[in-house]
Amino acid sequence: MWLDDARGHLVDWSTQRWVQWTGRRVSLSEYPWLEGPAGKPEGIGAKFFEAYAAEHGLQIVRGERSGLVRDLGCLAGPRFDPGAVDAAVADFYERTSEYELDAWSHWSGFFRPFGWALAALFSRRLQQLNVPLTGLDTSRGMTSEVMPLVDAARGEPVFNAWVRQMLATGDVIYAGAYSTCEIPNYSGRCVRVVFPLPNGNAIVMMRPVAHKDGSVSMVSAGDGFGSPGFYFTVRCGDGMVWARYLKSLRETIHVYSNAGDVRADHLLTLWGATFLKLHYRLRGRVREAPG
Secondary structure, eight states: OEEETTTEEHHHHHHHHHHHHHSEEEETTTOGGGOOOOBBTTBOOTTHHHHHHHHHTEEEOOSSOOOSSSOGGGGOBTTBOGGGSOHHHHHHHHOGGGEEEEEEEEEOGGGHHHHHHHIIIIIHHHTSOOOOSSGGGGTTOEEEEEEEEEETTTTEEEEEEEEEEETTTOOEEEEEEEEEEEOTTSSSEEEEEEEEEBTEEEEEEEEEEEOTTSOEEEEEOOSSTTSSEEEEEEEEETTEEEEEEETTEEEEEEEEEETTEEEEEEEEEETTEEEEEEEEEEEEOOOOOOO
């Protein structure tokens, strides 16, 4: 049910009120790590970042080799040594635009109805966070585009957008803005991913973990507000947002080198129970020689 141009759909407006009633009202000037692209009530879609760039005086850079992070060295800290990371794994994070992705998904049986409900109520309509429900969703592959958004006046990167779509349906799997930041309750920099949503966003703060075999895990789990983990925000004007930390929702992305490919295992849990596993094969693109 559509309410009006400001509130959007009833289900979205209701979710935003949940964030307001259960979260806290904070100033983005005091909590800059909660700043990020917010969507409009109509939805998100594949062209969100083009519209966002035009509205905010940013320039989209296409055709250049770009990664989710400029280099893993920017995450160096007392709890993460980028020098221990396998070169192939580091290359994926630093040159993500040069990789093609194949994906397989597995929903735990108990949570499968939740996945279908999420798709029916939110994801398909908003064209955002369309987690594959079956292997058929990604059987024909997916697109993967990484686009740096640059402050046109200063020539400085603001964030890198990563947009993925299913080739079979054209549905947006997700549109996320990647950057790094510091947060109060973690000693080091985190990878921050902002997923625009109507009148706000979902923000995932991931702490990096280097393993002895050269692999890397990005972990969004913590003890409370100001820690790595999941946040939902709703704009309330004058540089303020309602922010809700979801301690019960946790995520681990393990990226490793395997037989010449880079692989990733993506695990999501709710209240300690695994509800979704995603597996990726990440292959370097074959580019034609010039001329």
